[in-house]
Amino acid sequence: MTKDYSAEQTLIRLAQAGDGEAFTRLVERYNRQIYNIGLRMLGNPEDAADMTQDVWLKIYRYLANFRGDSAFSTWLYRIAVNCCRDYLRLSYRTRELPFSGFGEEDESEAVFEIADRSAGPEELYLHREGRDELLGWVAQLSPQFRIVLVLREICGLSYQEIAAAVEISLGTVKSRLARARAALVEKITASREQSAAADSHMDSEDERGRSDGLR
Amino acid sequence: MDCAEIRQHLSEYLDNEAAPVLQRQIKEHLAACPQCRRQLAELHELSQALTALSEPLPDGLSARLADCLTQQRREQVSPRRTPLHKKALFKVASIAACLLLCLGAAGLAFEPGQDGAPTPDNSLPELAALDADSNGEKQLAPENKDIGLYGGSESADASIGAAPSDSDAANVAEDSEGTTFGEADAADTEDEPGENSAARSPVPFILLAAACLLVIFLLVWLLLQRKKDSKI
Structure with missing residues (x-):
């Protein structure tokens, strides 16, 4: 009998029955998204890889308990988000910074962290251009904003899925996403204006130099 | 709705996640408002740039995961199999x-007679009553009991002495010791208690x-x- 590995439902059922090949297919399907959640939330590839491994081990261990009450992806992303939260908590503790998870205790939270990031690898991204500059800003977002943005933009989850994975309300998903995006747009605009001003300054310098040379 | 309100909802509009009515209102507003259109374009551009931040899996991660899962599988298989196997035996x-x-x-x-043995004297009245219930003629029982309790072979002799005529019954009792319990019961009802107890x-x-x-x-x-x- 040939097994049909195309449908996710089938894959899950086979994996639950102990089919290693089916589980590998599930890993292939979601691995990149989970790794990228780790990468953007934890800020470095080593932690992201460790987290990815932990997530899959957890899924492997608890797959038998998955009853299909929610979508598999929702269940999987919730595990990933929880795992991510544990890693972040540890990392914040070692840096002696407060970390309150992704919940919605106070909605007056700042979009960007004003924390001391001297120990963070994100420092490397600062003062660069284009993609790297954007990475730096994303890394500076407070975790509760960053997780929502990453799940939406990098993993492509719907608002409903994000709400379920992060365990926040749909309204919170909307407002956090809107605020995070607005803040990033503001940064980008400011940066562009700055570089445009610098360019025009350089241009005028150039012109002055050229005209000086002509003289 | 004015521009400020519209701009608050542009993010969800971009994701097609606004309520249908709102989605339509924003669309109408955008058609007439170039500033808000530019805002939306900026959001759209940001969204694309963010999506492009997705990085491919690093080399070796898939292999590492596969190793890790194989190991996990091996660890899980052995303890899982043994309890199952043991459970069957355990149940039996x-x-x-x-x-x-x-x-x-x-x-x-x-x-009734023999098993009360450890405290034969105390239990006598009760046992006698029990005997009387099960068998009409059991006035002799108490005497036989004592003998039966204190020595297996002697008791057998005693029982024979007490009821020499019932040799068949004695045989049945002897058989019952070696075989099953039901037979012993059957013997019990037919027989004098002393004899059965001694054999059983x-x-x-x-x-x-x-x-x-x-x-x-x-x-x-x-x-x-x-x-x-x-x-x-």
């Missing part, structure tokens, strides 16, 4: 222990002893199993 052993216990207990309960009395004790041994064996097994589990 437990049921056997229960059966032996029940048979032993029943053996003691259904032999070790059986319940052997059964009970076997049950105890089995229970001890099961407990040791459980303990060993738990130790093994905690190690894993």
Whole structure:
């Protein structure tokens, strides 16, 4: 009998029955998204890889308990988000910074962290251009904003899925996403204006130099 | 709605996640408002740039995961298989222990004379009453009992002495010792109590002893199993 590995439902059922090949297919399907959640939330590839491994081990261990009450992806992303939260908590503790998870205790939270990031690898991204500059800003977002943005933009989850994975309300998903995006747009605009001003300054310098040379 | 309000909802509009009415209102507004259109374009551009931040899996991560999962599978398979295998054996052993216990207990309960043996004198009146219930003629029973209790072979002699005519019954009783309990019961009703007890009395004790041994064996097994589990 040939097994049909195309449908996710089938894959899950086979994996639950102990089919290693089916589980590998599930890993292939979601691995990149989970790794990228780790990468953007934890800020470095080593932690992201460790987290990815932990997530899959957890899924492997608890797959038998998955009853299909929610979508598999929702269940999987919730595990990933929880795992991510544990890693972040540890990392914040070692840096002696407060970390309150992704919940919605106070909605007056700042979009960007004003924390001391001297120990963070994100420092490397600062003062660069284009993609790297954007990475730096994303890394500076407070975790509760960053997780929502990453799940939406990098993993492509719907608002409903994000709400379920992060365990926040749909309204919170909307407002956090809107605020995070607005803040990033503001940064980008400011940066562009700055570089445009610098360019025009350089241009005028150039012109002055050229005209000086002509003289 | 004015521009400020519209801009608050542009993010969800971009994701097509606004309520249908709102989605339509924003669309109408955008058609007429170039500033808000530019805002939306900026959001759209940001969204694309963010999506492009997705990085490919690093080399070796897939292989590392595969190794890790294979190891996990191996670890899970062995402990999972043993309990199943053990459970079957464990169940059989437990049921056997229960059966032996029940048979032993029943053996003691259904032999009024002999099993009361350890405290023969105290229990005499009651036993006599029981005897009277089961058999009309059992006034002799108490005397026989004592003999039966204190020595197996002697008691057999005594019983023969007490009822020499019932030699067939004695044979039946002897058989019952070696075979099953039901036969012993049958013998009991036909017979004088002294005779049966003398022939049968070790059986319940052997059964009970076997049950105890089995229970001890099961407990040791459980303990060993738990130790093994905690190690894993």
